[in-house]
Amino acid sequence: MVETLDARHAVYVGSFDPPTLGHRDIISRGARLFERVTVGIGINPDKTPLFTSDERLSLLGDIVAPLQNVDVACFEGLAVDFVRKCGASVMLRGMRTLTDIEAEFTLTLANRSLAPDIETVFLMASEQYTSVSSTLIKQIASMGRDGSIEQLGEFVPSTVIEPLLAKYRDERSNAT
Ligand code: ADP
Secondary structure (H helix, E strand, O other), X not given: XXXXXXXXXXXXXXXXXXXXHHHHHXXXXXXXXXXXXXXXXXXXXXXXXXXXXXXXXXXXXXXXXXXXXXEEXXXXXXXHHHHHHHOEEEEEEEEOOHHHHHHHHHHHHHHHHHOOOOEEEEEEOOHHHOOOXXXXXXXXXXXXXXXXXXXXXXXXXXXXXXXXXXXXXXXXXXXX
């Protein structure tokens, strides 16, 4: 039997450790383009993320709550296998810089050879979010400087700020 994948359903995969305003922007723009969007949180057993998969699921759940056609799930293994499991034929990705293009190009070619029936669609980052990354956010939060809350508010949804600062507060109090 030939399975039919839905071209109106896109899956946006990533680590989302933590989710940022850049991610939220891609999700909401994707939700306007596709009938359905599934956000897939990739679980890599070899990496130790700052936020557990359940925490990321909950943070992203809050972010997508206003969007009727978006759902969130965790997955392990290959992204293309998760996209197929969802019954979708589109993998959605965001693109910020030339460095992103290079990495994404290689990834897309590999995914295409693994799953030729799944198409990767890129949305260019909105101008104000081109320099926003989960790594940058973790660096800012880890410094624990005055004004971090205001600064983080430019990069992450308000619901992410307190859980993020709490992670580093816990780390600092464990160190003393
Ligand atoms: P990964 O570990 O797959 O890079 P990320 O959570 O960092 O996971 O990113 C998921 C996807 O979102 C990737 O396609 C990445 O390029 C894109 N992305 C990340 N940050 C932004 C941003 N600020 N604007 C647009 N796209 C972004």
